[in-house]
Amino acid sequence: MTEKQAPKAPSTTALEQRGTGTLASEDGRTSIADTVVSKIAGIATREISGVHDLGGGAARVVGALRERIPGSRTNLSQGVAVEVGERQAAVDIDIVAEYGVAIADLAAAVRRNVIASVERMTGLEVTEVNITVHDVYIEGSDEDAEPSAPASSERGVSEVPSEVPADRPGQPGQPEVDVADRVADAVLAVPGVDALHPGAFGEIATYLPGRRVAGVRITDDRCEVHVVLQWPAGIAETTEAVRAAVRAVVPGPVDVTVGDVVGPGAP
Structure with a gap:
């Protein structure tokens, strides 16, 4: 196992009030769930060439099994842990690097993209991004022989139930529009x-x-x-x-x- 940087827990002292990110104004509050920040960080990490996968060994095994289930979705927050405060966030990321890439450069690129993506999309200040390289992937290894996961869609209704019935209110025989x-x-x-x-x-x-x-x-x-x-x-x-x-x-x-x-x- 190759490890470039020792894992470090997000610094809670560097965060302004632990909890779900909330931006308040007289017009109302905007709340950001922790899972949103972790998914943004996970997507941003996967965008970087040289990142083969996210997560430690156990997380990747569970993820591979999960993706074989028909209709399942890729866990975009796999290998990502976040601490979210009122206006700040800290991120821990576990990755598998592709063989041949400069790990220091890869980590710097991941860090830049995660910070830029989280700050642009959420408005939260990212205080730190800690990256742990758990392994190096070599093309042609046993892992490459794993069957591909079935195609899935992140957009759907399996986790988010339909907000209204299929028969829209207001149609003949249907309740009035509320x-x-x-x-x-x-x-x-x-x-x-x-x-x-x-x-x-x-x-x-x-x-x-x-x-x-x-x-x-x-x-x-x-x-x-x-x-x-x-x-x-x-x-x-x-x-x-x-x-x-x-x-x-x-x-x-x-x-x-x-x-x-x-x-x-x-x-």
């Missing part, structure tokens, strides 16, 4: 938004007679929206556009939470 439906349609029309996100346990929803609108929760004084963004949409700009679209439907503060991000090439 304000939550109008909010959902406005959000989905914003460029860079892939889908509405129902929350970790499906708890973010507006419940209506016989159905629910996932990803939208409206109270007397504010509206809460959870979304899935498309790579490489900027989070600050996209969430502001979401907020403006929602306020055109319902007045008052709008809290936007980015619950996930889909990778490049998703249909």
Whole structure:
């Protein structure tokens, strides 16, 4: 095993208040889930030529088994750990380098791309990117004989349930359109938004007679929206556009939470 840099846990003292990244204003809050930051870092790492895979040995074995399951998706955050504060983030990345690349140069390129991608998309300051090289991949090795994973799509509904029924409200025989439906349609029309996100346990929803609108929760004084963004949409700009679209439907503060991000090439 080749290791260029010893792993170092993200520095919590360098972060401003541990927890999900939140940007607050009088118009509402923008929250960024940790998994979004880890996926952005994972995608940015894979973009660098010379990176063969992410994760330590156990993580790669689990990932290979997972990808053989029909309909499964590549785990874009494999090998990535993050600490996210109010305005800052720190990242740990485990990689497998291709044989022949200069590891110091590879690590520097990964670090630059991760910092640029996370800061551009989230607006968070990246305080450090710690890179551990777990192995070197040699073409033609036993690993190369592994069967390829079935084609999969990061864009879908297996993890993000449909935000409205297939039969749209307002059609003949269907319930009348609710304000939550109008909010959902406005959000989905914003460029860079892939889908509405129902929350970790499906708890973010507006419940209506016989159905629910996932990803939208409206109270007397504010509206809460959870979304899935498309790579490489900027989070600050996209969430502001979401907020403006929602306020055109319902007045008052709008809290936007980015619950996930889909990778490049998703249909």
